[in-house]
Amino acid sequence: MSLFPAKVPFLDLRIQDPAERREMLEALEGIMTHGRFVLGPEVAQFEAEVARRCGRRFAVGVNSGTDALLLGLRCLDLKPGDEVITTSLTWLATASAVRVAGGTPVFADIREDLNIDPESVARLISPRTKAILPVHYTGKMCRMDELGKIAQAHNIPVIEDCAQSFGASLDGRPVGSLGLIGCFSMNPMKVLAALGEAGVLVTDREDLAARLERLRYHGTVNRERCVELSWNGRLDTLQAAFLLRRLQRFDALIARRREIAAWYGKLLAGVVDLPVERPGERDVYYTYQIRADRRDELKAHLESRGIETKIQHPILTPEQPVHAGARGEWTRAAALKTRILCLPAHEKLELGQVEHVAACVREFYGG
Numbered sequence: 001m002s003l004f005p006a007k008v009p010f011l012d013l014r015i016q017d018p019a020e021r022r023e024m025l026e027a028l029e030g031i032m033t034h035g036r037f038v039l040g041p042e043v044a045q046f047e048a049e050v051a052r053r054c055g056r057r058f059a060v061g062v063n064s065g066t067d068a069l070l071l072g073l074r075c076l077d078l079k080p081g082d083e084v085i086t087t088s089l090t091w092l093a094t095a096s097a098v099r100v101a102g103g104t105p106v107f108a109d110i111r112e113d114l115n116i117d118p119e120s121v122a123r124l125i126s127p128r129t130k131a132i133l134p135v136h137y138t139g140k141m142c143r144m145d146e147l148g149k150i151a152q153a154h155n156i157p158v159i160e161d162c163a164q165s166f167g168a169s170l171d172g173r174p175v176g177s178l179g180l181i182g183c184f185s186m187n188p189m190k191v192l193a194a195l196g197e198a199g200v201l202v203t204d205r206e207d208l209a210a211r212l213e214r215l216r217y218h219g220t221v222n223r224e225r226c227v228e229l230s231w232n233g234r235l236d237t238l239q240a241a242f243l244l245r246r247l248q249r250f251d252a253l254i255a256r257r258r259e260i261a262a263w264y265g266k267l268l269a270g271v272v273d274l275p276v277e278r279p280g281e282r283d284v285y286y287t288y289q290i291r292a293d294r295r296d297e298l299k300a301h302l303e304s305r306g307i308e309t310k311i312q313h314p315i316l317t318p319e320q321p322v323h324a325g326a327r328g329e330w331t332r333a334a335a336l337k338t339r340i341l342c343l344p345a346h347e348k349l350e351l352g353q354v355e356h357v358a359a360c361v362r363e364f365y366g367g
């Protein structure tokens, strides 16, 4: 490690590894050769591989994670006033999808691990509640055991927003395997990343898989007869082909992310509040979010040392103007959001960079 390490970027999405570049170019070659640019054979292969990894019978590839949520929620046939309980701390897409699908999002509070608080969900259940939409935030699975009990007691489905957590598991159960439907994003920032927009849904229900296939192409059966209103949400063959190749490297990528998280865990123990993996949890660290006193000063300090950090969702979803007047509770989320900071934790970091980040955090707190 040099005395003055180069800048530590928050993300590095470039593909510089020659072997990986070659693989991606081969994917493009293959598709130029067969010419089936949308829903081509690679889409079906990708769907089969995702279904297998998620332990589900069916997967349906779509345009984006937002489309996955939207089409998944369309399967609930929400009517005006129907409520879907989701988390206060997430990307905009989660609650927007509920609204665009015709429902009303109700916002539950979060726990220290930044995931939805099942006890808050239980308090917010009403006769209008039609589903629970947890987000496996930061690459860590929610307490699906607790959420499942609440859902069962009220006979309502769970739809999982798995956009940040492909590959995560809880007690050996993969993310996306526990709800009625699991919705994934593979946009370039996610742990399993396309070279553009992409998404996928998983389910065990054959009728829902058939409906999702219909919804992703204008509500048509046999791509001709239109039986319900929808639009074009199909997945590009090229993205599926890129993703198939990325899946071959995926386990190594997650192992590397987990290694980086473990380094931070060792180097920063006792300095700030760190992500914790409880027994049975296997997180994929989409983001490595610490909770820190004087967060904004720490961020500025790290920036002065060439370290790029990020406050991922500085505005809670229920505090967005578009959701003004929404029902819910988010006291703990409001307190936590002033303390959270994402450190660079992507798989291309080197140990020297992680040490540099940790040293600068310790320096800030006078350690």
Ligand SMILES: *Cc1c(COP(=O)(O)O)cnc(C)c1O
Pocket: 064, 065, 066, 067, 090, 091, 093, 094, 135, 161, 163, 164, 185, 186, 187, 197, 198, 199
């Ligand atoms: C990224 C993300 C989405 C949306 O996925 P896109 O593919 O960008 O449309 C939805 N929910 C969460 C929690 C996300 O992080």
